[in-house]
Amino acid sequence: MKKKIIAVGTTTQNNTLVNGQSMMFQLIVDSLQKRGIEIIIIDYGLSIYKDFKDKRISGNFSFIKLLDNFFLTFKYIGALVANPGAKIYINTAQSKVGFIRNSIFIYLGKLFNRKVVGHQFGANYENFYNSQPRWFKKIIKKTLDKTDVFIVEGDYTKNQMSFVKNYQEHVVSIPNGLPEKIDVSKILPKKINENDEIRLLYLSNLIESKGYWDVLEAVKILNSQYNIKLKAIFAGKFLGDVDDTIAQNANEAKKLFFLKLNEYGLQDIVEYYEGLYSVKKAEAFMHSHFFILPSYYCNEGQPVSVLEAIAYGCVPIVTEYRLIPLMVNKKNGFFVPKKSPNEIANKIFWCIENTEEYNKKSKNGIDFFNSNFTAELYIDKIFNLIN
Template sequence: MKKVCLIGQFPPPVHGLSKALDTIIKSGYMNNKYELEHINIKDNKKFVGHLTQLNRSDADIYYFTISHSKFGNLRDMIILWALLKKKKRVIIHYHGGRYKELYQSLNILQKQINRKLIDQTDIVIVLGNSLKGLFSDVIDAGKIRICENYIEDEALLDNFEFEIKINRLYQGDMEVLYLSNFIKSKGYQDVLQAANRLKNANVRFHFAGKFFEEQDKEEFMDYVKQHGLENNVLYHGVVMGEDKKKLFERCNIFVLPTYYPNEGQPISIIEAMGNGLSIITTNHAGIPDIVSSRNGYIIDKQAPDQIASAIQELMNNREYLVQHANENRLTTLMKFKEIDYIKRLESIMDEVS
């Protein structure tokens, strides 16, 4: 049995990358095939200890998730250098969408280090076809592989629940969901402005996620109050498990008008797809690989009027909701289940075994 060492930022906190790593380490399928160990590098104060763990590891394959930032890149290159010294197989998995931009911002020396070290890795994984060019400055295209994100099994409605939802799409109020961290470039303010434009329509907006700045939360709540949106906008805080699943079950439309610089391929969009929501989002990062006019709307960034127009069109043509729901459900069950993600990784690891 081959030994695989997973290196990255494990939960808590829970975000797309940490959740993906946690899924691998807890996967019965992966544990039956490989002997898994992991090194959690989220605390940079323990960096020397992390290097000590790496030096003691005798794994056959090293699976390394790298950072989006300049400082993180410095740390990652030191770790990568230590891994390559072992003369073992090394796989990099990049969960973002801005490595090329990061690379261009580096000084000459750091660029040289990135080229020299990343070129020696066996495989670099990106989240979608549109992101394959991110590493064109540092590695041959033949070493790039794609592994799309996934929906956790516990977040997916069962078939009976989905059928009930489909039957509800033809009637009742429209329920719109924004579920993501409350970072301004994720576009939550644009969704809030769209809610204001539609406040006289039968539309209810649900917001869920974490505010990192208290001032941002105060501004959000003040906007709701000042524009009389108390009956139109609900803030649910951070939702997980059954609470999150119930929101997906309740809502018809998912809106994530993101222009977040570190965006890769939002797991929240795949979760919404799997639970039969129409998608309204932007042509950003790896999103066009999973959203098109077949299953939702691609809008411009920072365009609340376009969000409102798309929602209005769905209200006036509810058959579109049903079409999108069935398309998204089918696609997710075919490609984006948890086991599909695990088997994509297995296939990549088999290449280097």
């Protein structure tokens, strides 16, 4: 009999919700299917309201989310009934509404006597847990104790789960692998030659606390103060967040972004894309000298875009935040404080003045990726835990 897994998470089929978590979920689903396992997908990313994607604010409750979760639950029950013996792999959430949905799925899975593997992306679970009243903390603990194994992205996150029973054995740390196939034989360390146009890449959802405003300010500094010939790509969807201070919502942030481009005279320097996928994304990484993500986002964990950057030899300029130091170190990139556009600009200028050191960092990044973060290494670990 063919092995079956009910996989609960967000796929990349709904491109409006493509992020690191959905890319990792899609990688796991596709890889397990290639190993001959039948996957029944319960997709968080699909909404009954087609325009909801433009109205969601990360961290906020909405009636549409609640309604979507209601229908997902019935779909999940149908999958349990129709697929006796199927194991359950579920991406968990670090928000109250998301947890309630997860808890229903986990308890239903155990009611049907199934093995349940939870997988938490992001590294804000401790803050989520500590912000809850005592009675709700007990529910969180009992729910996670019900899982057979619980996967997190690194030891930083594992230590956040110390409230889980026997967490040292129950919670397993597996750093992310790159969710896309890259022909490493074609990736060569990058160089900065005299008179090169310096190319910068920001690739992530444009959420204020991910630092994209700091990147834009750094581009302004490089252009106006250092007079450097450069091109900067911003790729990602504008999203609102409950912690925003500069703009009230995603639409306002997008308008302000383009107003700033005009104000700073960067219209010919900055390119914006709502998303870059497949070949176009690969080309952006191939042609970029630096990848910049000065994030302090509350739900940040181990950003997949940083893995992509080092795989392609881009030198990352990032914050020393959450699980980012799993991928970046002083040999392959730079750390800067949050909200420090001057520091970002200074690191880039230093590399232009020290091209051999830049080349070493690029090479070290590629080597570090190939030794630690390939998709094959990652999927083997996930497959062994589920099986």
